[in-house]
Amino acid sequence: MLILGAGIAGLTAMYELEKAGYHCQILEARQRPGGRNWSARRGTSETSLDGTTQTCQFDPGLYMNVGPTRIPQHHTTIDYCRALKIPIHVFNNQNADAYYYFEEAGPLSNQRLRHRAVQADARGYISELLAKAVNQGALNQELSTSDKERLIDFLRTTGVLTAQNKYGENPDRGYRRGNEPVAGDRPGIIDAPYKLSDLFALNDKHTFNLGHWIAFEHEWDQAMPMFEPDGGMDRIPMALVNAITGPIHYGTEVTRIENTAHGVRVSYRDQHENTSQLEADYCICTIPPQILKRIPNNFPVQVQSDLAVPVPVNAGKMGLQFQRRFWELDDRIFGGISMTNMDITQILYPSHGYLEQKGALIGYYAFDIQADQLGALKPKEREQHAITQGSKIHGTVYRTAFESSFSNDWRKTRYSEGAWVDWPAHTQGPNSPYARLLQPVGQVYFAGDHLTYTIAWQHGAFEAARKVVMDLHKRVVAS
Numbered sequence: 496m497l498i499l500g501a502g503i504a505g506l507t508a509m510y511e512l513e514k515a516g517y518h519c520q521i522l523e524a525r526q527r528p529g530g531r532n533w534s535a536r537r538g539t540s541e542t543s544l545d546g547t548t549q550t551c552q553f554d555p556g557l558y559m560n561v562g563p564t565r566i567p568q569h570h571t572t573i574d575y576c577r578a579l580k581i582p583i584h585v586f587n588n589q590n591a592d593a594y595y596y597f598e599e600a601g602p603l604s605n606q607r608l609r610h611r612a613v614q615a616d617a618r619g620y621i622s623e624l625l626a627k628a629v630n631q632g633a634l635n636q637e638l639s640t641s642d643k644e645r646l647i648d649f650l651r652t653t654g655v656l657t658a659q660n661k662y663g664e665n666p667d668r669g670y671r672r673g674n675e676p677v678a679g680d681r682p683g684i685i686d687a688p689y690k691l692s693d694l695f696a697l698n699d700k701h702t703f704n705l706g707h708w709i710a711f712e713h714e715w716d717q718a719m720p721m722f723e724p725d726g727g728m729d730r731i732p733m734a735l736v737n738a739i740t741g742p743i744h745y746g747t748e749v750t751r752i753e754n755t756a757h758g759v760r761v762s763y764r765d766q767h768e769n770t771s772q773l774e775a776d777y778c779i780c781t782i783p784p785q786i787l788k789r790i791p792n793n794f795p796v797q798v799q800s801d802l803a804v805p806v807p808v809n810a811g812k813m814g815l816q817f818q819r820r821f822w823e824l825d826d827r828i829f830g831g832i833s834m835t836n837m838d839i840t841q842i843l844y845p846s847h848g849y850l851e852q853k854g855a856l857i858g859y860y861a862f863d864i865q866a867d868q869l870g871a872l873k874p875k876e877r878e879q880h881a882i883t884q885g886s887k888i889h890g891t892v893y894r895t896a897f898e899s900s901f902s903n904d905w906r907k908t909r910y911s912e913g914a915w916v917d918w919p920a921h922t923q924g925p926n927s928p929y930a931r932l933l934q935p936v937g938q939v940y941f942a943g944d945h946l947t948y949t950i951a952w953q954h955g956a957f958e959a960a961r962k963v964v965m966d967l968h969k970r971v972v973a974s
């Protein structure tokens with residue numbers, strides 16, 4: 496078996512095929528395994544497609560996950576961590592004390608708002624309004640008398656309403672920083688709720704509006720608990736590499752794929768620019784479609800046009816090392832995400848290394864247009880941009896405690912050319928380009944997260960690999 500690409504899909508295919516007794520080898524263009532599963536630490540060096548080279552200067556022990564960040568508890572990824580004995584810990588995907596920070600979004604603009612205060616107010620006001628509507632008879636058609644009583648009871652509890660169904664000051668909003676309840680005569684100070692109209696003004700005009708961010712925490716694949724491997728996400732490909740025996744040929748870029756009368760022939764160029772060929776009975780190709788579509792082949796025309804359908808989506812991240820974990824010391828934020836409608840989109844606080852002196856957080860995690868705009872800047876310009884915007888949330892310490900950065904633009908990343916793909920409307924159902932690419936072309940099978948309903952998740956890459964391994968094995972057994 497010849498496998499193209501040593502990302503999660505390619506490595507998993509090899510791992511599973513070897514368990515079933517097949518001889519496999521992998522051709523991988525990069526000098527490392529993992530593909531998009533990539534962690535940067537001191538010495539990591541990358542030259543992007545525009546020729547810019549960055550070398551990570553983080554202190555030993557600090558790292559950033561440039562690609563995958565978190566693993567939902569229900570993903571197959573967790574099962575592979577168990578099988579491969581990869582220790583994991585909780586990744587804080589939400590933190591009630593992290594901030595929202597919006598610009599040009601009404602009276603609450605340009606100030607940091609704790610998640611817990613905003614969420615308590617939104618919940619409280621909606622509960623109050625709904626209770627009012629119920630009591631004014633607006634829902635008499637929908638609700639029986641006992642339904643209404645139970646609903647009011649529910650709203651009082653969930654919205655922290657008074658006996659008169661009014662929302663007001665309450666501890667769910669949190670206490671004013673420095674005025675939390677302590678001993679003696681200090682019960683703590685709670686600020687009054689934000690005004691309802693100011694709160695919902697945060698919803699205006701922006702793609703990532705407040706509703707999006709509140710709902711984010713409840714999404715099927717974003718809800719807590721989530722996990723990450725100890726020491727970096729790239730522990731997963733490293734463990735897969737250790738668990739397989741067949742060769743992985745690094746620095747070998749596939750340049751042609753051909754079905755032959757008896758199998759498959761793949762041409763590749765090695766790091767010394769020498770071109771060679773390998774032949775095999777079958778091939779599993781995990782090269783992302785936006786790259787694969789340019790590789791010469793003898794596939795039917797329909798397959799070639801199907802490979803051109805998925806649209807690459809961009810994402811970009813920057814890791815920032817600070818000499819002091821001010822987010823823990825000053826803000827009492829241990830993990831979680833601050834969200835903003837500035838370009839940086841999010842600041843992700845590390846869910847590891849708590850209480851240590853230094854730390855590296857994700858200073859931006861941007862998508863689509865924002866990612867393209869940040870990616871268009873030189874690394875030093877991105878750094879300044881991220882620090883300027885981050886300082887609006889965290890103040891001058893964001894500049895004074897800063898030490899070094901490492902950033903990546905996935906569209907400009909060689910051998911990826913995108914963070915993941917989108918299938919345009921109507922291209923992923925039955926008889927679609929997606930459905931056709933699930934079928935082998937002669938001896939060649941395609942796999943990768945792009946051929947699943949969980950794109951942008953390692954789970955997709957694992958599951959796609961498992962599917963083609965099963966398809967292939969059934970065919971071999973039947974032949």
Ligand SMILES: Cc1cc2nc3c(=O)[nH]c(=O)nc-3n(C[C@H](O)[C@H](O)[C@H](O)COP(=O)(O)OP(=O)(O)OC[C@H]3O[C@@H](n4cnc5c(N)ncnc54)[C@H](O)[C@@H]3O)c2cc1C
Binds near residue numbers: 530810911
């Ligand atoms: C910014 C970002 C955030 C993400 N967040 C998460 C997350 O939080 N959780 C999660 O589970 N997943 C996340 N993902 C998704 C996850 O990284 C992918 O789903 C998964 O890694 C895809 O694996 P793959 O094997 O399908 O593809 P890839 O990793 O792209 O592997 C393809 C391989 O093919 C190689 N290749 C390309 N061209 C050639 C060639 N010509 N010749 C030979 N080899 C070639 C590449 O070098 C690569 O190794 C994220 C991804 C990104 C980019």
